Amino acid sequence: MVHVAERTTRIEPTASSVATQRARQLREQGHDIIALTQGEPDFDTPDHVNEAALNAMRSGQTHYTPVGGTPQMIDAIRTKFRRDNSLDYATDQVMACNGGKQVIYNALMSTVEPGDEVILLAPYWVAYADMTRFADGVPVMLECHEDLGFKVTPEQLETAISPRTRWLFLNSPNNPAGSIYSKDELRALAEVLNRHQRVLVMSDDIYEHIIFDGRSFVTMAEAAPELFDRTLTVNGVSKAYAMTGWRIGICGGPAKLIKTMSKLQNQSTGNPCSISQAAAVAAFMGSQAIVVERTAEFQRRRDRIVEMLNEISGLTCRPPEGAFYAYPNCAGLIGRKSPGGKVMESDRDVMIYLMEQGGVGVVHGEAYGLSPHIRLSFAASMEDLEEACKRIRAACQALA
Numbered sequence: 402m403v404h405v406a407e408r409t410t411r412i413e414p415t416a417s418s419v420a421t422q423r424a425r426q427l428r429e430q431g432h433d434i435i436a437l438t439q440g441e442p443d444f445d446t447p448d449h450v451n452e453a454a455l456n457a458m459r460s461g462q463t464h465y466t467p468v469g470g471t472p473q474m475i476d477a478i479r480t481k482f483r484r485d486n487s488l489d490y491a492t493d494q495v496m497a498c499n500g501g502k503q504v505i506y507n508a509l510m511s512t513v514e515p516g517d518e519v520i521l522l523a524p525y526w527v528a529y530a531d532m533t534r535f536a537d538g539v540p541v542m543l544e545c546h547e548d549l550g551f552k553v554t555p556e557q558l559e560t561a562i563s564p565r566t567r568w569l570f571l572n573s574p575n576n577p578a579g580s581i582y583s584k585d586e587l588r589a590l591a592e593v594l595n596r597h598q599r600v601l602v603m604s605d606d607i608y609e610h611i612i613f614d615g616r617s618f619v620t621m622a623e624a625a626p627e628l629f630d631r632t633l634t635v636n637g638v639s640k641a642y643a644m645t646g647w648r649i650g651i652c653g654g655p656a657k658l659i660k661t662m663s664k665l666q667n668q669s670t671g672n673p674c675s676i677s678q679a680a681a682v683a684a685f686m687g688s689q690a691i692v693v694e695r696t697a698e699f700q701r702r703r704d705r706i707v708e709m710l711n712e713i714s715g716l717t718c719r720p721p722e723g724a725f726y727a728y729p730n731c732a733g734l735i736g737r738k739s740p741g742g743k744v745m746e747s748d749r750d751v752m753i754y755l756m757e758q759g760g761v762g763v764v765h766g767e768a769y770g771l772s773p774h775i776r777l778s779f780a781a782s783m784e785d786l787e788e789a790c791k792r793i794r795a796a797c798q799a800l801a
Contacts, residue, residue, distance in 0.1 A: 437786075498662075514567075747765070752765040
């Protein structure tokens, strides 16, 4: 008999991966499914990035590197933070990890003691809560409703902080709602945090460059320099550069925290892939024009999918300000009945109905801590997005 540690019962596969796998299974059974479940750009990695990886292999850069990244990688991370965020980190204040998820995991495992609280702003990326529980922490959920732009207020934050609070997670642009915090909004939150010196800030900026309508992006340590020594700024190459499979995340933060995270990483995965690091250096240091071009395409898709979703009876969709997800409210579908007699009691029921009867894979809002909503990724072709919306409309019209 294999004994399974209790701590593993605190985590589940992410809702998006489960939904994506279910869509694959239905396809294998002969169903026509458009899966809008995965948070992955449908573009390919830029050519100059691929070329840098090939050159790295050909020149023998296939060996162990320093745990937190090659000297070139460290320099590229520091350059990226100075250029994009006006943050000046020393070499011992940055590191590279095997994806942004490992950055967050390393940070939580390095700082959270049993019973420590981690404030999550719902809707939140699903992994935050599970990783907090795995680290023996307690997720504290704050609901950020649609009428507040899916953003937390200073008053909410003040009320949620306790003597056990260890971290506040900020994800802007937000997955799944696409909300972005302005500099003034971050300053208002910083005023609260200034009264609670124990609280650290996890600023997850992975969608930083995917922003719409001419908005500007500001990260917490930039908006509130007094929090620089209490903020871990998290980023990576997955979303902006279509490099999800390369598995490179980066961070900047207090030297003591970075040192501890590096020690943990040394005993888990070791260094990130040497080839992926060379590719990430090229992504950060090369021309950023392709990021701008692709963001313009994401905005074109955003405009179309929001328009079509808002034409469907039972759905209302606030235009996301960034990232590549729509997060429509499906309250108008709750209580209605499918042709087979199933009552839509929750957004989970809506998700299952749309996938199995409508042929469109989505993720339910409950997984992100805020219902009733569904999440649709518009990192897909315009043709697929328009067809998906037509199928959703037909499925909704079929509900009694």
